[in-house]
Amino acid sequence: MTGRVVLIEDEANIAEAIRFLLSREGWSVDVHGDGATALAVIEAAQPDLVILDLMLPGKSGMEIIREIREVEAFSQLPVLMLTARGQHRDREMAEKAGVTRFMTKPFSNTEVLTAVRDLNAQAAQRRALARDAG
Template sequence: MDKRILVVDDDPELRELLRGYLGGNGYAVDVAGDGAAMRQRIAAAAPDLVILDLMLPGEDGLALCRELRAATATAALPILMLTARGEDTDRIVGLEMGADDY
């Protein structure tokens, strides 16, 4: 069975770029553009990894990361923050909120 990756990003071009690259390397890839879609995808098929954008419409990636960590079903789910924000303080906050890497 392929490992499943969920890409959560509001940029449709980046979502499709990642879907193509990861899918071409043997991963099953689901995509979501916001927190509501992320929850639907996770409920439909639990991923093995979430790639999560920090800057999303509505709920930001930090809030979603915190939510995933707080829920029993997703507490151990690996989360990779993928964002254009690269300041050290952004990294520290992301990791403190529960991201596994930034």
């Protein structure tokens, strides 16, 4: 099962490569490059998954993930964070802020697809468990 992804990435080549890759897999992909309006785009799209760059114009990915997690409807929304900076400290900060998975650039197409498939499967499993419990 595929769904909607919001990709917040300001590097056009990376954004287009990920958009193409996921679209080919059947995902609907909304690409946005400005951190300042990222949360509004996410709220409007109601995606199944967010792919979020760490360094963006207007607002950092770290600020955006904190904002996402403050919205109750997005408390379990899978977020894959991309960064050119792969320091351990950045990864720890992102995970504490609520990032579901962290990926360092450069990455392969296979890595992106695997991460998206895994996050989607985990989210579907959580939804099924919540449905069964309710």
